[in-house]
Amino acid sequence: MNLCDFRNFTIRNYQDLFARGELSPRELLSIFLQRIREVDPLLHAFLFVNEEGAFARAQELEEKGKDKDTRPPLWGIPVAIKDNICTLGIPTTCASRILEGYVPPYNATAVERLEAAGAIVLGKTNMDEFAMGSSTENSAYGPTRNPFDLRRVPGGSSGGSAAALAALEVPLALGSDTGGSVRQPAAFCGIVGLRPTYGRVSRYGLVSFASSLDQIGPMARTVADTITLFEIISGRDERDSTCAPYPPFSRTEIPHKEEVRKMVVGLPREYFSGGVDSRIVRAIEEVLKGLEGEGLTIREVSLPHTNYALEAYYIVAPSEASSNLARYDGVLYGLREGGAGSLQDMYFKTRTSGFGVEVKRRILLGTYSLSSGYYDAYYLRGMKVRTLVRQDFEKAFEECHVLITPVSPVFPFFFGERTKDPYEMYLADVFTIPSAMAGIPALSLNCGYVDGLPVGLQIIAGPFQEGMLFGLALFLEEMLALPLPFPEIGQ
């Protein structure tokens, strides 16, 4: 067995090889570790590779899992975890200096559930510091590169997870999505990423950025694997009071092919107007033609407040962040500087030297929006616009089952292309922010390549309608029959 054999694999294929005794978890791990050694010096998708721990775990699984009929669904499958999700005994830095060397004393619920399902934590993936960014250029440990073109960004903030999947360094990964951080990098790297309904996956152990928006999301190379991951990590958790009191997602919620053919797909006209690369619009229009040919109904709809969502988000998210990040004070964990001086000295020195520029910018922005005299003008206004954005979607879903839009208005950009003007970078999330603000699920799927770069298509559904997303995504995946990514790294 070698890596090329795995190019079109899903979890099922690995499990079949395990069951037939043709591959062992330790052998599989060795193949992925070899791949990481070869390509990660170029990509920098990982901040930490858990080589020793992963081998010990694989051995333990092999010893306990001799009876192949009782093996849990992810038995022996390596998974990469974004570095803002707590992993017991494994460093979790959020790609920030302020958490350098921090080793969590507990697992996030999502990680706990993955391990209970037999998965092996292979490592922690790179990201924009505290998930604030759209390119991984804000990582304190250096950016991740796009496997399709090393001169370009992989998207962000879950860029490490997306790049690792595209380069086949790992078959499964977790990301987190506050305003698009799972979907945009998935689009830039040609893989699948889901932002679940707010409350469908526990946030326990996800380091807080903007609590009313943050969600952990599954990322994988195929829709089938994304579904498997989602079944495992979703469902009620008493340790997160915002987690919905429902059972985990079940694939029985996914409509059959014949039901998909009866779907009405809404096209929000605001997502196809000026500012979107025409090649992206063309690629998506091609797909829509295909869907129409298969019997689906395509209907234009309007989400009139789309163009206000971005501004409202950049009020709401930094406001919540400025409050959440107040905890980094040098007292309990992470970096401490100036401990020999006064308490105030310690606060200032720790935070000033621990946070990067974008994080400081957002803390300042959030502190400003929440400060006395400006609260009504900014934060309150942002929250009101959020209501309108949510109502837009509710109205649209009265006349269609799902919406299709581009994930990003642009192709993966070059390093440095958008770093000069922070607002330029913020615009990268213009199509992923509205659904995040409304707390509804959305999935990013590769729908083709233009000049060797993937194009991401976004499917959006109503709350708890992930089944609809998966039904249409499986349908599209089969209809498009695109090769799964396996780019020549460094060519």
Next chain:
Amino acid sequence: MSGRVSLEEVRKIAQLAKLSFSEEELTQFFQDISNIIAHFEKLRELDLEHVSPTSHISWSQPPMNPDEPVCWQGSDLVLEHAPHVAGRYFIVPKVVEKEEKLS
């Protein structure tokens, strides 16, 4: 909505956020934040008077949990990774700085 922020305001919010900057850095942040806030002006186009704010999205009734204490076993690990501890205590700089008269 004023739509304008002053350098002095940015200096003040930096203090509130416990961040210190050189004059050069402060000027840069002032410019960045002024530019970003200028975009927020767009929200003035909307009539929001009768719109209720959404602070938190919850598509389901928040669950009620039984009020039962649970003992967490990880406190040793917490102390192990703390920046400065003595025994089972976190050490911080002196909090009370001036001698105060007790009345």
